[in-house]
Amino acid sequence: MSLLIRNGRVIDPANGVDAGADVLIADGSIQRVGPSLLAPANVEILDATGKVVCPGFIDIHVHLREPGYEYKETVATGTRAAAAGGFTAVCCMANTDPVNDNRSVTDYILAKARSEGVVRVYPIGAVTRDLAGKELAELAELAEAGCVAFSDDGNPVMDAALYRRAMEYTLPFGTPVISHAEDAHLARGTCMNEGVVSTELGLDGAPAAAEDVMVARDILLAELTGAHVHIAHLSTAGAVRLVRDAKARGVRVTAEVTPHHLVLTEDAVRGYDPNTKMNPPLRTKRDVEALVEALADGTIDCIATDHAPHSLAEKEGAFDDAAFGIVGLETAVALLLDRLVHGGVLPLATLVARLSTDPARLLRLRGGSLGAGAPADVTILDLDAEVDVDPARFRSRSRNTPFAGWTLRGHPWKTIVGGRVVNP
């Protein structure tokens, strides 16, 4: 089966392409990219005039919740949400029940992805058994089973010696350790950013330093071990500065930022909407500006959603009792196009790179390129369509978003995985 995507603007950062071109796909791979390609016999034609054709977007930070929390999300619903949001691949975090700290859980997730998933799924294994921070999980076997990185996401590993050993032990596999950078003591009992808003609202706030001290620690451990440490959901101006300095020194540190930390500040918490509660918390305007700048200059390598589905019951009560996190897969691309690209603060080609080429590079995933022979994973954008965010229409099983009712310009038009259109 083959597919010819006609007349789009092709942005392929991996190959330095930004031009009007056709993309020919056959047998699940990219065959050719170029102007006015000849259509082979029996090819299906997709007219992408006025659209932007990109390598498939990859979200390296997603909670699919299966096994164990199928009432929040499953591999089936989560991958459909990904496809609807323009993502052709997701990496799923290990905080399932049971935890993905052994091969049988990894195998289960991959089997579910094969039988029920519609986009590619790459599991991330736990660093420590049961995410308890006490002893290492069986990291070699997890890597062999297909885990592309290791993280106790949700829980910081407070034992620096253990974290150092995890970095050393995984060196031969080339898999990064992904750090949920949060000092558990500084952040204990908190539910938002510490600042004037937390003071006004009477909520316990975590200082930015709770994140920064752990980013600093993990950079130092990466320097000590030579390992690649990736900072998840970086959210402070201080952490940006630390990562920028470390990269200049040649430390193998990379970082991601979420769409919500790029567009919302702590002011959104006024009104106590539990859908503005996440970890790390929404920060200040100064932090947001630093994050956008760092994303543009490459200090922050990629965008990841931290898609964190929760049921209504977990997100409707008092703010301090509510669960942390929001869904992100189905709003990310539209938010980023509207606020950053149309907002004039990030070039489109940079956004495309931070969603495709860069995450593929960080975790050494196939994809992130439209070069000949690459997997035929393609995201096509409509930059001008206006959409209203309506959680009732989400493919995700959960609805916990602070963006309900927002009107956004630009959204994913088609999502193609292995040459097959999976959305719409």
Add this chain to the structure above:
Amino acid sequence: MAWTRKDLVTIRDLDASEITLLVDTAASLQEIATREIKKVPALRGKTIVNLFYEPSTRTRTSFEIAGKWLSADVINFSVNGSSAAKGESLVDTAKNIEAMSPDVVVVRHGSAGAAELLARELGCAIVNAGDGAHEHPTQALLDLLTIRERKGHFEGLHVAIVGDIAHSRVARSNLHGMRKLGMTVTVAGPPTLIPPFVQELGAKVSYRLEDAIRDVDVIMMLRLQQERMTRGLIPSLREYSRYWGLSLEKLAAHARPDVLIMHPGPVNRGVELSPEVADGPYSVILDQVAKGVAVRMGVLVLLAGRKAEGAA
């Protein structure tokens, strides 16, 4: 002017004329307490539910007496925090209560924002009787009424609020109310008990009791929660009391002779206040409690009365 809001959730949202209306209304209702028969028909046929998720003696009793003196039917609904956490959600509980058609629900909850949540979800009037460390508007109103009766006015007065400001809803409501009425507010305590950026809410900050109480018209001492030590906020009650406890000696040495000493209660005698100060001539603590009933009557009349006008 007339009261227009459905709920009383914060002082922060009110303007000075609304605060004055609430205080004036309370002042006019004070004489009911002096009558032989303490009953007026203002809220006959109205139902008030006291929905308390935290233990409370004086606030709940005060609302109950206020409702009964106004001839309303008052129902107390106390929920043990832990069993509520396991079972029915706050919104579900409140909707069940609303299904029984109360006119006013008075809510106290350990979570900041709980009253605002109910005000949004329920059609009846909501009175915030304290939500976490956020606000406690009726406490601020009774404090304001007490101050005005003693000092005759608000404008230009200087108040020191001393103690655990960070965890105090009383401090927040008073800070907002006092600032709106033209008063100067200094918050004082060890830095670990002063919330970050409180200056941006209009407060001055002092880290020394002797400085904080100099030349102020009112000193409001806050209760120190015993568990603050376990979280590393203060080393010991002994040390706190030594540096932040208000004694007659400190008063005589540093405060003005006509200063008022206030405390929202319950007092930790010997910790934030020495017994001689708590019971001394400067103290208006029991007057505050008495004013509490008048303030709650005023709030209930304005909120329940608004509904009656709307229906007419």
